[in-house]
Amino acid sequence: MSHTIALTVNGERYRLDVAAHHSLLQLLREQLVLTGTKNGCEAGECGACAVLITWPGAARAEPVNSCMVLAPEADGAEIVTIEGLMHDGQLDPLQQAFLATGATQCGFCTPGILVNARALLDRNPDPSETEIREALVGNLCRCTGYIRIIEAVKIAARAGREAER
């Protein structure tokens, strides 16, 4: 069964026919060819498919695993994927910090972590190390050992706070 839905992805409006049994992850990767969002476990464990979603009527964007959202559910929603994290040709402070600290190795987990860390800093601009670790519990990285990822989030948080001043 197919559903016609309207949604916004990275600021672009789309009207799409989506299959009822497709996930939001499939919609993004296969229909919109936004392949920055990765398909890891399809079980909500790894966080590689994390995107930001603002549900209709909701006050703010929240991170979800896009493998856990059905495509027809996204009707009326606003989505931000890793491709939408840059602003005015500038990398997000988190992306800059990941580059500077070497927080990326194979890179498969990086889009989900960046998106989820963006959501963390949006709701808590000054997170403690514990809060960073707790916020990223659902993002698995098999390369880095996480230390540089956490460092990068701290650096980006500091940069964000200084930019606010």
Place this chain on the structure above:
Amino acid sequence: LQPFDYVVPKSHAEASALLVEGNGTIRPFMGGTDLLIRMRGGFIRPERVIDLKALPGMCDIRLGEQGWLAIGAACTMNAVALHPLVQQHYDLLAQACNAVASYQLRNRATVGGNICNASPAADTAPALYCLDAAVELFGSDSARRLPIAEFFLGPGKTALRPGEFLTAIHLPPAPVEARGAFGKLGRTKVGDISMVSVAVLVDFGLPIADFGLAETRTIHTPQSTLRNVRIALGAVGPTPLRASEAEAALAEDASPDGVKRAADLAAAAARPIDDIRASAAYRRAMVAVLTRRGIEAVLAPSSSVLRPSSAGGAA
């Protein structure tokens, strides 16, 4: 995923009629964090999923009659844990919701789904048992309410009849001086399914504000005896369970010896099995540890409320 249809019913009656008609080939759908995994694994192959989230009240948290709090079944774990009324009066439930999986999964996983899956390891269940929650079920004939303990029948088995679905969880007015602690053990410090969990709730016996139920709880607490102790265990039986003997023991004696005795009685009340996540013996031993930690956490933060002088005044 195998192909299926996705239906958003307009009314409770329509949802119930669809669920009856499906006779097992139709599944209710809320956050999908359990359903989609089981479908991807090929364990179930529904022809249709019925999204109940848009029905009136399903995502609302509001004060109801006589000070009860009504939590819509499709409220996400984060929506519950971050709600001011939950944080203020039902911190134990907020702790349990926050113990589920990861932040982004808690944006999808619902408190109603956690209950309806009837996993003995459901993290919100021990908290809801301690809080004397009631569940509201909507069926083709009528709506009914059940105590939470009568809703869980066994692993994956609930009291839901064909065509019925959970609409809300109701919490009775919380005593002002009740304090709770939820603890769990998984393979990792946070984020994993519980291999054992324990919720402890102690009402320190001070009057309930406003709600007209004060006559049952107005007597202040003599030193080191406690009123209304609740201890509930998760993942150590076919359903979550209350450890009544441990509760009675702690109510009688909250000294360090009494705490140890209550922890041992809680372990004795567990009915664990060996499975992929832990052995029965380990689970039983850890019930004692988590119960002791839970009681200590509840008693420690302000031992002053145990003193009679604080009952009516500045505490």
